[in-house]
Amino acid sequence: xxxxxxxxxxxxxxxxxxxxxxxxxxxxxxxxxxxxxxxxxxxxxxxxxxxxxxxxxxxxxxxxxxxxxxxxxxxxxxxxxxxxxxxxxxxxxxxxxxxxxx
Numbered sequence: 056x057x058x059x060x061x062x063x064x065x066x067x068x069x070x071x072x073x074x075x076x077x078x079x080x081x082x083x084x085x086x087x088x089x090x091x092x093x094x095x096x097x098x099x100x101x102x103x104x105x106x107x108x109x110x111x112x113x114x115x116x117x118x119x120x121x122x123x124x125x126x127x128x129x130x131x132x133x134x135x136x137x138x139x140x141x142x143x144x145x146x147x148x149x150x151x152x153x154x155x156x157x
Contacts, residue, residue, distance in 0.1 A: 063071060074081060111117075 071078065
């Protein structure tokens, strides 16, 4: 037989003390109830969540945060500047690079 130390709150310990000779029977009944309710074995979702929580607690794994929930995206408008448009400057630069050197 194995001895398992258990820590109980004062209130629970007061309820259990009169029944301590039947504790193994109570634990067995409780385990049967948990199994019947399907809570003894974690579901796939619970197992995945537990694994994810364990990985996140290490600090090595970081999940991406949803961008939409942070801040609304600010609209970036072009800067108004004097002079010709950038597209015209690029075209002029390309024409100069293709001209034969004199």
